[in-house]
Amino acid sequence: xxxxxxxxxxxxxxxxxxxxxxxxxxxxxxxxxxxxxxxxxxxxxxxxxxxxxxxxxxxxxxxxxxxxxxxxxxxxxxxxxxxxxxxxxxxxxxxxxxxxxxxxxxxxxxxxxxxxxxxxxxxxxxxxxxxxxxxxxxxxxxxxxxxxxxxxxxxxxxxxxxxxxxxxxxxxxxxxxxxxxxxxxxxxxxxxxxxxxxxxxxxxxxxxxxxxxxxxxxxxxxxxxxxxxxxxxxxxxxxxxxxxxxxxxxxxxxxxxxxxxxxxxxxxxxxxxxxxxxxxxxxxxxxxxxxxxxxxxxxxxxxxxxxxxxxxxxxxxxxxxxxxxxxxxxxxxxxxxxxxxxxxxxxxxxxxxxxxxxxxxxxxxx
Numbered sequence: 605x606x607x608x609x610x611x612x613x614x615x616x617x618x619x620x621x622x623x624x625x626x627x628x629x630x631x632x633x634x635x636x637x638x639x640x641x642x643x644x645x646x647x648x649x650x651x652x653x654x655x656x657x658x659x660x661x662x663x664x665x666x667x668x669x670x671x672x673x674x675x676x677x678x679x680x681x682x683x684x685x686x687x688x689x690x691x692x693x694x695x696x697x698x699x700x701x702x703x704x705x706x707x708x709x710x711x712x713x714x715x716x717x718x719x720x721x722x723x724x725x726x727x728x729x730x731x732x733x734x735x736x737x738x739x740x741x742x743x744x745x746x747x748x749x750x751x752x753x754x755x756x757x758x759x760x761x762x763x764x765x766x767x768x769x770x771x772x773x774x775x776x777x778x779x780x781x782x783x784x785x786x787x788x789x790x791x792x793x794x795x796x797x798x799x800x801x802x803x804x805x806x807x808x809x810x811x812x813x814x815x816x817x818x819x820x821x822x823x824x825x826x827x828x829x830x831x832x833x834x835x836x837x838x839x840x841x842x843x844x845x846x847x848x849x850x851x852x853x854x855x856x857x858x859x860x861x862x863x864x865x866x867x868x869x870x871x872x873x874x875x876x877x878x879x880x881x882x883x884x885x886x887x888x889x890x891x892x893x894x895x896x897x898x899x900x901x902x903x904x905x906x907x908x909x910x911x912x913x914x915x916x917x918x919x920x921x922x923x924x925x926x927x928x929x930x931x932x933x934x935x936x937x938x939x940x941x942x943x944x945x946x947x948x949x950x951x952x953x954x955x956x957x958x959x960x961x962x963x964x965x966x967x968x969x970x
Contacts, residue, residue: 685705686721689705689708692704693728702725706838709836709837709838723800755777755781759775759778768798768801792833794829802821802839802843803822803838803842805817806822817877817878822842826842827843841874845873849866851866852870853878860891860895861895870884889918889920893912893926896930905936912930
């Protein structure tokens with residue numbers, strides 16, 4: 605057969621394709637697709653994570669700046685209210701000034717100068733002179749007020765010194781000497797002295813310790829102050845929470861559930877304490893632990909675990925002694941014992957089921 609005819613019978617080579625040179629090259633391992641290309645989904649995930657971390661960092665920084673800005677704004681608002689109250693008091697707009705000062709007391713009773721300004725305002729409100737007119741002048745003998753004026757001078761000195769005990773003593777002497785002497789002013793001074801002394805007995809004052817706190821005495825003074833004027837919202841709130849504290853203390857060692865409930869209200873309000881130096885938050889923490897122990901004795905391990913966790917939300921070094929018990933309770937609850945029966949004995953020895961004897965009686969439901 606001619607060469608051109610033999611050539612026509614051969615397969616045509618594919619354009620651009622390189623023919624293998626040897627059999628050995630076909631047996632070499634080829635690199636995998638995963639080794640040649642980086643996965644696109646992994647790159648996208650990395651980008652998303654970086655964006656998320658950046659967003660979280662920016663959010664945290666923004667929240668911090670926002671908190672600082674809010675604190676600065678509140679302080680500025682209280683200062684503005686204080687300035688407006690002082691201006692209103694100076695021009696005789698006492699009711700307007702009272703609204704400004706009470707707003708500050710409700711938000712920050714420790715705001716510098718607000719209590720002194722408020723006390724001065726109450727004094728001015730009660731002692732504003734009221735003109736009296738007489739058509740026909742009458743000649744009356746001039747009473748001898750030298751003794752009364754001397755007592756009144758002592759009243760002013762005690763007021764300047766903010767000595768409320770001495771002020772009340774001098775007011776009693778003044779009213780006994782002359783019941784009609786400066787009646788409106790004396791009434792306002794009674795209100796001011798009783799109000800300030802009552803608040804001082806319920807809260808800490810300069811130079812005092814918790815042993816000086818007298819909740820009952822403070823409640824009594826504030827109740828007496830109501831005879832001479834309406835209590836402001838701050839002192840009224842203190843009196844209410846002081847009463848709740850005393851009620852909660854009456855359940856101490858008697859009913860831990862009731863004690864827990866009352867002290868929970870007090871700690872959410874003013875977190876008062878009595879002469880035992882136990883704040884309402886500390887009493888609530890201890891009462892909550894006692895509730896947890898009671899539930900544990902009744903076999904409700906999961907309920908006990910919840911109460912232990914609540915108690916531990918109040919930071920205290922005294923919590924450490926209850927950590928082992930709380931850990932054991934948590935393990936029992938996670939192990940399936942949801943309070944439906946008594947926890948197993950520590951050594952794992954099965955307990956015998958007691959056989960009831962005698963006539964069964966109804967067991968009251970707690």
